[in-house]
Amino acid sequence: MKKIAGLLVAALALATVAWSQGALLINGAGASFPYPIYSKWFDEYRKAHGNAEINYQSVGSGAGIKQVTDGTVDFGASDGPMNDEQIKAYTDKHGYGILHFPTVLGAAVPTYNVPGASAALNFTPEALAGIFLGKITKWNDPAIAGANKGVNLPANDIVVVHRSDGSGTTYIWTDYLSKVSDEWKNKVGKGTSINWPVGLGGKGSEGVTGLIKQTPNSIGYVELIYAAQNSVPYGAVKNAAGTFVKADLASVSAAAAGAAKSMPDDFRVSITNAPGKTAYPISSFTWLLIPAKISDAGKRNAIKDFLKWSLADGQNYAEALSYAKLPKEVVAKEAKALGSIQ
């Protein structure tokens, strides 16, 4: 009896080893914002192309950058491009560079809970900056009321909510505020984790949404997808052309289309406050971080093939999951850049 059990265990172990050695395993880690679309992609890619299994851990943009720099994963993902310091750290450690490939587009929206507000709210850049700096403290402040004529705004104190954990969404939000407000740029700055002047911190998009739903007279920011899926009311933001635009797939793509013409070769561009009448001003690409040199030929070919697939077939899955597709010019430029992965 014991012998049979022992043999079974040994056979099972061998079988597991054999089975796992058949598939090529590629590991990635990074941003949680694009996790739904990435996991759909990895699944569909494996169904279509057999032997490459891509495993992705959605641990956050910062952790993704850290892990790809440490070399513990084969690729990273981030909602904010790596800054010059981080790229230098990577190049110093590995001897070759790291490439950014935009995959889909996302947006950050202002969500709020104003009891008694009779309609969806409009926010000007000055209002948003003032609220998050702590200078605009009441909902019926002229800076907010001026953009919302006819809406019944209460004279209550604004409760600001932000992310307590480091996040790519925070990066997009603070990047936008730095562009539209000099005071924000000098006093606070942009980053995944910052020293907030005011506001309560919620952990994760779930934390922020939960806080806003629970706390009357609150305002915060979450990803567009999150707001849509959780039916949290979100407002329109005035873009660079002066129109109040509510975030949706069309307006986010419009923001990217404007930036496509001046896209730098390394794809590290910020498209917040983009030009264009229909562009949503708080939009952003999200990037995959691929090492410029991959020594394992099997992994290299699989990654290049996956990227090619994601730029073509992969884009078709984006809209169903509420991510905006990449504009054609960007796709074409990326397809060319694939050649630089050695």
Added chain:
Amino acid sequence: MASSSTTVPGAGPIVGSRSFLSKLREGDEIARLITFIFAAAVVLVTLLLVYELWRDSVLARQKFGLAFLWTRVWDPLADQYGALPFIYGTVVTSTVALFIAVPLGIGAAIFLAELAPARVSDTLEFFIDLLAAVPSVIYGLLGFLAVVPLMREYIQPALKKTMLPIFSGPAYGLGFLTAGVILAIMVIPFIISVSREVLLSVPRDQREAALALGSTRWESTWKVVVPFARTGIMGSIFLALARALGETMAVTMVVGNVVAITPSLFSPGYSIAAVIANEFTEATGQLYSQALIELGLVLFLLTFILNGLARLLIIATSQRGSGMGHA
């Protein structure tokens, strides 16, 4: 031949060779060695932990030095870090928790050990043990979904009417007070369990002597039994404190996660464990992550100091007698 191990207990296996081997054959020495290794392993793991924390926070320690402990700024963009707001938050939430949990816990333990019928006591003990086993994330959710609205709508406005400075400011529902309340709920089961056991183990003759001398039931409980069990009860309080200091998820969901030091209990704040849980995975940059590790070291130190004080307090009070000569 006399072996030195019998004359110098605890000196370890330093004995005359013949008797050591014979002891070995008997199995005693082996058992002693093995259990000694297990005990030593625990100490070793603790020391290793401290060493790792010390080593991985080197950049932060060199840059900030001791001033880290009283700096109030926490700015990842400017790379300026200070531990004071987090130490303050940890201490305040734990204090509020103990303030609420100690009277309730000891009172409940006295009821269960002394005044309740055995069946009631055992049933309630079952539920209390259940409460102690609930994961802290559940407490966090409970806090967030049930306690926070309760605080915001009813309790904080009511406390505000007392006009005390510690109950001032806008009532968000989140903050030091709510975190303290949730922590109190989490640590009460520990206080009750341990205190009840200790009270039950007080010898019957103590109670009977008091009753025989004419004291009432309550007097014998409060003036004889509880002081006798004093050291055990204090031990349970420090166990509760240790849990409250390190509690992460439940605190981060209700404390507000704001880096600030304010005297009011209504204000949102932060604690060491909460900031590490929130920021560590995304901390890019050596100084940032090492500052967080240094915070971990600070928490370890805080726990160590408080536990040390607890030990000293217990030794001091037990040397004064275990309540038998109490007048």
